[in-house]
Amino acid sequence: MKAAENHVHLESSAPWTRLEQDLRQVRHELVTHPLYGMVGDLPSLRVFMASHVFAVWDFMSLLKTLQRRLTCVEVPWLPPVDPLAARLVNEIVLGEESDEVAPQRYTSHFDLYLMAMEEVGANTRAIRQFLAGLSEGLPPDQALAPLAIAESTRRFVLDTLFSCGAPTREVAAAFLLGREDLVPAMFGSLIVELERSGTRCDLFRLYLDRHVQIDSEVHAPLARKLLRSLCGDDPANWAKATVAAAAALSSRRALWDGVVTALRGHS
Numbered sequence: 116m117k118a119a120e121n122h123v124h125l126e127s128s129a130p131w132t133r134l135e136q137d138l139r140q141v142r143h144e145l146v147t148h149p150l151y152g153m154v155g156d157l158p159s160l161r162v163f164m165a166s167h168v169f170a171v172w173d174f175m176s177l178l179k180t181l182q183r184r185l186t187c188v189e190v191p192w193l194p195p196v197d198p199l200a201a202r203l204v205n206e207i208v209l210g211e212e213s214d215e216v217a218p219q220r221y222t223s224h225f226d227l228y229l230m231a232m233e234e235v236g237a238n239t240r241a242i243r244q245f246l247a248g249l250s251e252g253l254p255p256d257q258a259l260a261p262l263a264i265a266e267s268t269r270r271f272v273l274d275t276l277f278s279c280g281a282p283t284r285e286v287a288a289a290f291l292l293g294r295e296d297l298v299p300a301m302f303g304s305l306i307v308e309l310e311r312s313g314t315r316c317d318l319f320r321l322y323l324d325r326h327v328q329i330d331s332e333v334h335a336p337l338a339r340k341l342l343r344s345l346c347g348d349d350p351a352n353w354a355k356a357t358v359a360a361a362a363a364l365s366s367r368r369a370l371w372d373g374v375v376t377a378l379r380g381h382s
Contacts, residue, residue, distance in 0.1 A: 130346065130353040131339075137357050138292060141364045145297060150371045151304035153378050155312035160319070161237040162381055164228075166268045166374050168242045170367075171228045173275040175211065177290045180279040181341075182208055184286075203341040207295075207334050214329075216321060224322065231318035267373025274366040281359060284345035288356035291338040293363025299331040 154163045186201040187193050195201035213221045222230075232239050241262045248258030255276055259269050278289045302323045309316065309323075346352040 130348070130350065131343065134292075134353060134357050134360070138360055138364060141361060141368065142292075142297065145364060145368055145371070146300045146304070148301075148368070148371045148375075150375050150378075151301070151308055153375065154305060155308045156314055157235055157316075158381060159378055160235055160309075160314060160316060161232075162377050163374055164232050164235070164237040164319070165239075165241065166265060166370065166377065168228055168232060168237075168239070169245075169264070169268050169272050170275075170370065171225050172242065172245075173272050174294055175223075175225060176276060176279055177286060177294065178204070178208060178211060180286050181283065181290060184283050197344065200341055200344055203337045203344075206337055210329055210334065214325060216325065224325070227318065227322050227325075231316065231322050234318045235316050265373045265377055267369050267376075271366055271370040271373075274362070278359065278363065282355070284342065284352055285355055285359035287338070287342045287345050288360040289363035291335070291342050292360035293367060295330050295335045295338045297364070297367070299327045299335070302327050 150163075154160055181204045182188065185197060185204050186195050212223045214224060214227070215221055216227060229239060229242070231237075241264050245258050245262055249255065256273060259272060262269070275289075279286060281289070306320070306323050306327070309320065342356065346356055
């Protein structure tokens with residue numbers, strides 16, 4: 116019986132192994148990107164955060180797409196078709212939208228990021244102008260159009276929102292491989308550089324530390340279970356998931372390249 120169980124486990128892990136192999140190069144390029152070594156003082160941190168905050172915002176659009184499709188947020192309510200998927204995505208939403216960052220202190224990670232920007236003096240004008248445009252009913256592309264941001268930042272947001280229209284398992288792949296599974300390695304590199312330079316940014320460190328801990332220990336494992344549940348054993352599903360994840364990683368690399376260009380322009 117044990118041998119049969121091991122065989123099933125090996126069979127089910129094969130698509131995931133192939134996906135990781137296919138994405139290894141672009142993931143390596145992101146984890147070792149020169150950006151992390153350039154964010155070592157307050158001026159460079161401010162430049163970084165002014166662009167990265169848009170990725171913090173559009174992350175929630177990916178997550179909310181999954182929540183809308185895999186749970187029921189409508190009235191009249193109907194039970195979810197896949198209770199496991201609903202449980203997994205709701206657990207991630209709980210942490211991202213209302214994390215307990217201190218005893219009895221709850222906030223979304225996006226709001227925590229805005230507070231961290233204000234703490235270090237980063238410019239929040241563009242992101243707040245963007246949110247104001249959305250609250251007035253503007254489509255995202257029109258709300259982005261007048262902002263004084265890099266084209267790479269604008270393109271990243273539009274790429275993310277476009278991916279939200281893909282089939283659910285492809286959205287889950289972009290969410291997992293382009294975000295949850297990648298963040299601990301990226302943010303860990305930022306933490307190393309900030310510690311080396313002695314830069315004081317308490318709220319930003321809290322934001323980074325929470326993501327390294329929660330994403331590596333909780334959210335990434337949950338997202339992996341979700342992707343496996345959605346793709347099953349169908350090779351075609353895994354192939355499409357790989358394409359979606361590769362696109363998300365390439366878009367992130369372009370965003371980081373744009374921030375590096377901005378940093379060099381401020382040096």
